[in-house]
Amino acid sequence: MNAILEMRGITKTFPGVKALDNVNLSVEEGEIHALVGENGAGKSTLMKVLSGVYPHNEFEGDILYRGETQKFSRIADSEEKGIIIIHQELALVPLLSIAENIFLGNETAKGGIIDWNEAHRRAKEVLGKVGLSEPTTTKITNLGTGKQQLVEIAKALSKRVELLILDEPTSSLNEHDSAALLELMLEFKRQGITSIIISHKLNEVAYVADTITVLRDGQTVSSFPCEHGPEIENRIIKEMVGRELTNRFPPRDVAKGDVIMEVKDWNVYHHLHSDRHLIRDVNINVRAGEIVGIAGLMGAGRTELAMSVFGRSYGQKISGEVRLKGAPVDVSDINKAVELGIAYVTEDRKEYGLVLENSIKNNLTLANLEGVSRKGILDDQAERRVGREYIDKMNIRCSSMLQDVVNLSGGNQQKVVLGKWLYSNPEVLILDEPTRGIDVNAKFEIYTIINELAAQGRGIVFISSEMPELLGMCDRIYVMNEGRIVGELPASEASQEKIMTMIVKSDG
């Protein structure tokens, strides 16, 4: 075996922070190498160093690729060597076609004139390699996240790729698409492509990786071969957090009360295409003190259901009834929903949850400014007290409540979003993927908070694509597929297999 890539003594400092501190990474030719670590451990920074996002004069240490020292000044330099990185946030242009996106910046052109036939022919070819059978003229915006991810990979394959880096490739994919992606990685391995995968999903790492390198606080903690067995996940967690996590889900005393919210005969149509019937005759309820999960694949309509209930913030031609504590209520706009005590914690905190260039304090109070004001006039002191209180309560790590949330890590940003809704004191919280893209420790903290909210007698609706999380947290799980509720299971009877079976059976 010989190393295709060696990174030696990489140190990268940002003003005030040492993001990477003497990190070493050695990747063997032809292997799948997993890079794991908590948020902020330095995984993405290390990959940005490798791919030339940070030019060679902005960090210390050496990069040896195929035995030669490399000095990349920009991404194009590393791509020329066959190092291709696919970032966590997809870099596709929504209104351009698949073919246009695949060859963006690398057009099949002679003298600046694009040969479209050639482009579509080659696009079809690389789509075939990733197993996507969409027409190459389809616009990206009309694809689901899973397919978009495949297009991104196809784009990488259209270039000469020797080392493929995938940063959290499955964070926005459902189980089915994730599994397909992992198989694709194994297929690439058979074709001789070396891959580095960054992931929070340890079961996936355990499944595909040959070698695992763990980073913690900007340093390499350890690097070891991945033995495929039940022990490996625990070992990774132990190395990541520096201690053993005995329980990934905090224990909880369940004290269920009466039904607090009921959604009856709920129907929703697509916000643009009024003939697309997205949610069909959905009936769900949640009791006070209960955590109710909604399982389903991406595109099952879970987010659309949640948002349409939350003040009709999604969709059109919405029909059906929402009852709170038995009485029908009017949730026709967001204000009414908030006033009635419904909160929706979005799955996309950056896009829909936070005002990024605003302080933690201002974000925390945004949904309930009435609470810190009198007759429309803000009480600065009251607001600071709330800021302080929730930073403590949620354990938000920050330098000051006046810090902009854009500078916080993902887990802490998520805590700000949750804190914002807690401060609005809701009776029902709809949590949409509340732990997406955050590390093990922060997840545990968020689970603890959710349990406490339930213990206070609030109703919790918990949407998640990670089934172990639903099974570990919920009292009852609804299974959703193609806009319908296709099953309901008490937690004691639920298992991943049963949920998948319900989904598969309802298809076709």
Add this chain to the structure above:
Amino acid sequence: MQQVVNAPASSSEAENKITIGSYIKANMREYGLLLALIVVMVSFQIMTDGILMKPLNITNLVLQNSYIVIMAIGMLLVIVAGHIDLSVGSVVGFIGALAAVLMVSYEVPVFIAVIICLLAGVAIGAVQGYWVAYHRIPAFIVTLAGMLVFRGLTLALLQGQSIGPFPTTFQRLSSGFIPDLTGMEGTHGLTLLLGAVISLYLVYANFRSRMAQQKIASAEEPLSVFILQNGLILFAINYFTLLMAGYRGLPNVLIVMAVLIAAYSFFTSRTTMGRRIYAIGGNEKAARLSGVNTQKLTFLAFANMGFLAALAGLVFAARLNSASPKAGVAFELDVIAAVFIGGASMSGGVGTVVGAVIGAFLMGVMNNGMSIMSVGIDYQQVIKGLVLLAAVIFDVYNKKKAG
């Protein structure tokens, strides 16, 4: 919930003790702008052999820039909300024309005419705001259309000619001064008194909010910066009123401006509505999902802009003592430039009223200083353009460094 309370969050805050250096670095923008204004004033004071700070010239400076300042306040809100209003220059012209037609041609009493004009301004802003807020037509397009429409209507109303002069009561809006009630010899006593009272009140209010801040956590500003800043406030306001008292005292329009600046500063920083407008500009989707009525607030920001543009139109017409078809041409550019020089962000969500006002005065001082030094209108524009570009480059660079 108490169990979740953990030590690191609170202790880390104490560790980050704020030093003067780090504070100034973090607030580079505000101090940089103020410093720029001071540097520009001092250098013009030297280059014009002291003419710039002569009582008469200072008074003129205020009168010349009053309408830009008034509109910059409204424009700040529009820009913070993430939009732009290109029609304000034409609205200034149109409202001036409307005022002239009402007061001069139809002899409508001044008070009623003023009310009609202000309402017309609100209506203009409301119509434009309606399309932007409720139909999501880009503000650039809506107000570009407004710019053409109201310039055209100005010409139509005036039939291509200037109308004037205005009744004396109306002229006083721009050319009047507050009466001196103290009857002091040789100077304007009330002006001095007002300056002293206002400056002392500002320092007192700052002191009180600092005390309150310290009750919860350590104050944001280091003590030395706090003292220096308040010393500067005391000095600047009193020096300014002393100068003005040497001529004819405070102009009426300055009082109007001061009230507007105070009211809108309060609105933007201390009211729920103000806060929500910043949230809309920062992230409209997040604001909407937090229960903010984004459409209504956007609509109101435009209606308010219409109101202030109308007020500026009246002030401008009163100052020229006639309504002309060319009144207000290209004002929108000065106003928008002032807001951006004042630190507002093109993408919305960032900016302060005081910044916009300082931005307007920075441009005003440069105009005035260069005119005194008889720099031609050609190079004045070149220099103003470069200053705008430099201010925004400074912003972007500064932000990059911080990030």
